[in-house]
Amino acid sequence: MPELEFTPVIGIEIHIRLKTKTKIFCSCSTNTDVPPNTHVCPVCMGLPGSLPRLNYEVVQQGMLAGMALNCEVQPKSLFFRKSYFYPDLPKGHQISQCDLPIVAGGFIEVHDENGNLKKIRVNHLHLEEDVGSLHHSASDGRLEGAAISYVDYNRSGMPLAEIVSEPDVSSAKEAVEYVTTLRRRVIYSGASDVELEKGMMRFDANVSMKCSDGRWGRKVEVKNMNSFHALEKAIEYEIKRQKKIMLQGGEILQETRHWNDAKGVTTASRVKEFYRKFIVEPDLPPLIISQEWIDKTKAMFPEMPDVRARRYVNEFKLTPEAADMLTDNKALADYFEACVKAGAEPVRASHWVRTEVLRILNEKALKIDSFNITPDSLANLIKRIDAGKISTTQAKEVFDAMTNNNLSLDEAIKSCGITEGGIVGDALSSIIQKVIAENPDVLAEIKSGKDTKGKKLKFLQGLVMKETKGQAKPQEVAEALTKALN
Amino acid sequence: MQLYELNLHEMIEGLKAKKFSADELLTSCQNRIDSLEKNLNALITRLDDKKISNPSGILAGVPTILKDNICTRDIKTTAASKILGEWKPPYDATVWKLLRDAGSVLIGKANLDEFAMGSSCTKSAYGATKNPHDISRVPGGSSGGSAAAVAAGYVPFSLGSDTGGSIRQPASLCGVYGFKPTYGMVSRYGLISYGSSLDQIGPFARTVRDLQIVMSVLAHHDEMDSSSFREKNYDFSYDESKLNLKGKKIALVKEFQSFNLEPSIANAMDKIKKILEDEGAEIIEVSLPVVSKYSLACYYALAMSEAHTNLERYDGVRYGYTVQDASGLKEMFERVRSYGFGPEVKYRIIAGTCLTEPSRCDEYYVAATKVRTLVAQEFARAFTQTDFILQPAASSKAPKINELDQIDELKSYEADLYTLPVNLAGLPGLSFFTGYDDDNLPVGLQLIGARWSDPEILNAGIVIENHTGSPKIANGGLN
Amino acid sequence: MKLTKEEVNDIALESRLVLTEKELEGTVKFINNFLTMLDSFKELDLKDVEPFSFAETLECPLRADEIHPFENTQGIINQSAHVEDNLFKVPRIMEAQ
Numbered sequence A: 001m002p003e004l005e006f007t008p009v010i011g012i013e014i015h016i017r018l019k020t021k022t023k024i025f026c027s028c029s030t031n032t033d034v035p036p037n038t039h040v041c042p043v044c045m046g047l048p049g050s051l052p053r054l055n056y057e058v059v060q061q062g063m064l065a066g067m068a069l070n071c072e073v074q075p076k077s078l079f080f081r082k083s084y085f086y087p088d089l090p091k092g093h094q095i096s097q098c099d100l101p102i103v104a105g106g107f108i109e110v111h112d113e114n115g116n117l118k119k120i121r122v123n124h125l126h127l128e129e130d131v132g133s134l135h136h137s138a139s140d141g142r143l144e145g146a147a148i149s150y151v152d153y154n155r156s157g158m159p160l161a162e163i164v165s166e167p168d169v170s171s172a173k174e175a176v177e178y179v180t181t182l183r184r185r186v187i188y189s190g191a192s193d194v195e196l197e198k199g200m201m202r203f204d205a206n207v208s209m210k211c212s213d214g215r216w217g218r219k220v221e222v223k224n225m226n227s228f229h230a231l232e233k234a235i236e237y238e239i240k241r242q243k244k245i246m247l248q249g250g251e252i253l254q255e256t257r258h259w260n261d262a263k264g265v266t267t268a269s270r271v272k273e274f275y276r277k278f279i280v281e282p283d284l285p286p287l288i289i290s291q292e293w294i295d296k297t298k299a300m301f302p303e304m305p306d307v308r309a310r311r312y313v314n315e316f317k318l319t320p321e322a323a324d325m326l327t328d329n330k331a332l333a334d335y336f337e338a339c340v341k342a343g344a345e346p347v348r349a350s351h352w353v354r355t356e357v358l359r360i361l362n363e364k365a366l367k368i369d370s371f372n373i374t375p376d377s378l379a380n381l382i383k384r385i386d387a388g389k390i391s392t393t394q395a396k397e398v399f400d401a402m403t404n405n406n407l408s409l410d411e412a413i414k415s416c417g418i419t420e421g422g423i424v425g426d427a428l429s430s431i432i433q434k435v436i437a438e439n440p441d442v443l444a445e446i447k448s449g450k451d452t453k454g455k456k457l458k459f460l461q462g463l464v465m466k467e468t469k470g471q472a473k474p475q476e477v478a479e480a481l482t483k484a485l486n
Numbered sequence B: 001m002q003l004y005e006l007n008l009h010e011m012i013e014g015l016k017a018k019k020f021s022a023d024e025l026l027t028s029c030q031n032r033i034d035s036l037e038k039n040l041n042a043l044i045t046r047l048d049d050k051k052i053s054n055p056s057g058i059l060a061g062v063p064t065i066l067k068d069n070i071c072t073r074d075i076k077t078t079a080a081s082k083i084l085g086e087w088k089p090p091y092d093a094t095v096w097k098l099l100r101d102a103g104s105v106l107i108g109k110a111n112l113d114e115f116a117m118g119s120s121c122t123k124s125a126y127g128a129t130k131n132p133h134d135i136s137r138v139p140g141g142s143s144g145g146s147a148a149a150v151a152a153g154y155v156p157f158s159l160g161s162d163t164g165g166s167i168r169q170p171a172s173l174c175g176v177y178g179f180k181p182t183y184g185m186v187s188r189y190g191l192i193s194y195g196s197s198l199d200q201i202g203p204f205a206r207t208v209r210d211l212q213i214v215m216s217v218l219a220h221h222d223e224m225d226s227s228s229f230r231e232k233n234y235d236f237s238y239d240e241s242k243l244n245l246k247g248k249k250i251a252l253v254k255e256f257q258s259f260n261l262e263p264s265i266a267n268a269m270d271k272i273k274k275i276l277e278d279e280g281a282e283i284i285e286v287s288l289p290v291v292s293k294y295s296l297a298c299y300y301a302l303a304m305s306e307a308h309t310n311l312e313r314y315d316g317v318r319y320g321y322t323v324q325d326a327s328g329l330k331e332m333f334e335r336v337r338s339y340g341f342g343p344e345v346k347y348r349i350i351a352g353t354c355l356t357e358p359s360r361c362d363e364y365y366v367a368a369t370k371v372r373t374l375v376a377q378e379f380a381r382a383f384t385q386t387d388f389i390l391q392p393a394a395s396s397k398a399p400k401i402n403e404l405d406q407i408d409e410l411k412s413y414e415a416d417l418y419t420l421p422v423n424l425a426g427l428p429g430l431s432f433f434t435g436y437d438d439d440n441l442p443v444g445l446q447l448i449g450a451r452w453s454d455p456e457i458l459n460a461g462i463v464i465e466n467h468t469g470s471p472k473i474a475n476g477g478l479n
Numbered sequence C: 001m002k003l004t005k006e007e008v009n010d011i012a013l014e015s016r017l018v019l020t021e022k023e024l025e026g027t028v029k030f031i032n033n034f035l036t037m038l039d040s041f042k043e044l045d046l047k048d049v050e051p052f053s054f055a056e057t058l059e060c061p062l063r064a065d066e067i068h069p070f071e072n073t074q075g076i077i078n079q080s081a082h083v084e085d086n087l088f089k090v091p092r093i094m095e096a097q
């Protein structure tokens, strides 16, 4: 009997906070860095009589995020009411686009186990409001078994994009690449900062198993993952769990399971699945997006990181690794390209950005936006190396002086005591004369013809180089010295 | 003649001409309330504030009353439900802001059927309101308190809300004018929702001209309400040159003609038809087969589906009635809601939940949204043939309060057949006074227009009023 | 009968309503009559009919992304009987964990 093979069939739902100044349906600030229940109003508190008003920027960012997922913008979409009772949901229903979303039908490419590119289809991205946040242990510090919860509605009404994939993911590794690539593209689009540590990206996964003997396991919804790591571990755990049950001939229950990050397991949710019914949100007419708006958004849509990386390899002859590293952060890639545009040789610019610039950013915990060496200045520095006006070793010294002391390129060169283009001609001759004059015995020895191996000549040459602080070319020193001795 | 007996435009003129002071006027109205409120129970909250926010506003010094489902900052707002407890909204409804900015003074919040669900004003956690013409009878509803308050002379005008007839039917039973504007004409921001796509705020008054004055204040675009009209202006000013029905077509609904009307209503229909013809209008017939047969089911399906989601927010956490000693969250929600909502509201919540369950949603809720399209289309077609539609505003005179129990729920819904199609199609409707019947009870009828024809309907109303005369103030059980 | 007592009771509980026996009986009767009334929709051919929306409000207005803080947040919070240190305190949701 052949060994049974199992293929995981995984769909992923992602919630991402969109980047706006105000909430999706009211004019409250989205800044959460405030005391509890500060950024609240009748709308996001669900007070009787209040009505939602859709934020223009949420629609704009939703379109951008959708384009980052290769989705098509839908000219007409709609909002619904999704009902369930929970204290963090102030109206008892969430306003969400559900099945008539703003964008639909996209994909994200990942590498399969053989290293080949594979498309994970994105069913759609829809807009919705976030709920408030619950704290279970605020008063007595106990996490489990506490009798009370605390609700903060600052997060209520934050704009979210929910991204639903088709069940095209086949492993935890693919899942992680999918969300990583997706995140990078969405950040690039400008739709969201997707700061993971601020909970701006949350994951659910639908996991089921197909067995080579023809059996299909039922779909299990795994919830509550807030990091790439948790997503990976939860999927791995769930695959293992379901495989084991199927190997033993058991049935997979269709259920919702919660990922327990601390224990590294999924556990069955004890509540009956929330009962969900949708009615059209009667307080919001259909969202109509004009072709002009779509075109305008397409025009402002930036080049995506993977496309950009490919271009760097083809156009600038960078290695794929270097291209990847540069494009990981849009601002860094923009900086690099500005250097190239200012005339720096691309491979050398790439090297400088990846080593020296990133070193300083790391050391000083800076973001590239606040780095004090402009791309133009760095390009000029690189050009001077290439023109042989300063050495690479000197250039690093100059670079440090520029950033540490906030100096221009020329000021930095001066402060490092560097004579651009090196010491030549009369300046070099006078140093040579001085060295000869100070070392009559060495001179005598050379003249006597005893220095057959040229050791003494090398010694004088070294002294001259030292005098010029390395700013003369050794070849020129050797020639000029020989000439002076004859 | 007491000051409270003046109509709105007379009060405005009298105040402007300094024939009396705002203080005297407010006192007169307050005294009127003092003498009648124990008979009528028209108000849930009384206010004795006399502060005038804008002394030069068009309504400066004129008292008013709002239905108690309209939010007023720091003033208890109940929707006549126990579940809202002593809730004081932290904000004002747009309509109240507009009236206050025009100088009007709020002297009470009016009784209603709980969450505006009903047509008798007896289904209130604060007791039934009585009809000021006969206090053994209902005033109609759900805006019964607002209608009774105007009929009894508490105030010259008040605001109600109309989801399926809740302004027009009580106006008719109380003998005042009630206007349900086009959906979108008046902001709903701050109106406690019942059926959001059907709800509309509108005024009651004792003359049509007074309705015009109030509408000129209320009809404004409000960015707080996404269904508020845009890019248009409406002229509600009183203009004699526009009071002309010559050549206008006024239609009766063919399918309603076979219904047996109470004699007083049938007589009123004949009387008004005659007046209209005398004014040079042509009476025609339009056929509304879908409207007459399916709008009742369609309306209740949609109203309940929307209502149950609008009422999901009442859980005792953030405002209103609550319990302190629940052992779990589910228990807390169940105790708050089971105690806080009255029987009619519970019916509608459960019906709405039932209709929108995934297994039934297409069959009932989605089907109803499509039937609504047919209803609206049928009306739109009719208004290519006619300027207005004339029909009753209520199927009978005001029932006796003690006889209500014998009416079965669904039967009582049928009574709304004349009013609720208007809400399905978002049309404007004017309930107007025609005269008194043999029992000295007022009889009202209804004029319906195409969307955004609100100013024209009111002008037509004035033409009729010029023949019938305006209603007298009801004695409210005093002899 | 379209819906049984048990079914109606389940729906009531979905809505967080606990009905007395008498309320339940009334509701069962009401709902079943109501559903019968709605069965009339089946007489209509609705296949190609669009769900309703108003012609004039076919398009959702969009609000500028400008912060306008609500000036009376304390007025919101003061209305709750469950506030502690500006947080809303509720019984623990045991089920979710």
Ligand SMILES: [Mg+2]
Residues within 6 Å of the ligand: A015, A096, A128, A162
């Ligand atoms: Mg979601």
Ligand SMILES: [Zn+2]
Residues within 6 Å of the ligand: A023, A026, A027, A028, A039, A040, A041, A042, A043, A044, A045, A157
């Ligand atoms: Zn808000």
